[in-house]
Amino acid sequence: MTKVQKRLFEVADKQYALFQAKLIPNIPQERVIGVRVPVLRKIAREFEKEPECRDFLNTLPHAYYDENMLHSILLSNVKNYEECIAAVEAFLPYVDNWAVCDTLRPKVFGKHKDKLLPRIKDWIASDKTYTCRFGIGMLMMHYLDKDFKPEYLELPQKVDSEEYYVKMMIAWFYATALANQWDATIPYIEEHRLSDWVHKKTIQKACESYRITDEQKAYLKTLR
Structure with missing residues (x-):
């Protein structure tokens, strides 16, 4: 298990995982860890400052739905447009559900x-x-x-x-x-x-x- 996965499992909510899995029926339930979005955003704020963050963004596909959600949140906060658009293009082929898709909202896009x-x-x-x-x-x-x-x-x-x-x-x-x-x-x-x-x-x-x-x-x- 990777460092990111361990961090996500540490804050997992099993009941929320069951609830979330029902909202994304095309994703196998075992791929849903059950991390709530506010918690994912908090992890993203901490993780984007760490050297491992770039490795995480460059390592695709991810095993878990929650990793993809974290990926979307991290990309939404990238401040350099060219870097962001390249990372989005690399990630889109691996987006496989509406929630990850709709969470991907890069703020820098509005400036370009x-x-x-x-x-x-x-x-x-x-x-x-x-x-x-x-x-x-x-x-x-x-x-x-x-x-x-x-x-x-x-x-x-x-x-x-x-x-x-x-x-x-x-x-x-x-x-x-x-x-x-x-x-x-x-x-x-x-x-x-x-x-x-x-x-x-x-x-x-x-x-x-x-x-x-x-x-x-x-x-x-x-x-x-």
Whole structure:
């Protein structure tokens, strides 16, 4: 057992491991140690200062889900963009569940949006479930506010996937786009430009959002 694994097992919560395993059914239960996210973040803050951290990030794949979660948290805190993007590209092929994928949120990306966009387009076009999901998540996170352009709405629409976790992210993207850019996004719903499943899920998620007005929700319900 590695030093990192020993550290994770020392703070494991068996009941939480059982709970977490149910949320990521595609991961064998024996791969879930059961370390809560706040504890992982605390370990990451301590571990990123240690020389072994770089070795851990360069040693893939990891044996445990919790190691992958720690990896995502560590990469989210890398301050150098070029170093971060290279490490993300190396890690993405090993991301095998939605939780690790959605935990990977590099803060430095927000400072390099011009460089980031071509990478996002490549990720979205990937046939790997969680690489595609990650790309759509990054587009949602960084390009639906002041850096928004209407053509960005076309990128998730072009994704041809029946993978549940890809379709859920697409719906999440358009629900967020409705909250941030209603006028540009509503035609995608009015004209039923999305697949039937994503269309309905987008409306559902938008209607659950506190950022969508009651009037907008009432209108969306007429478009089901």
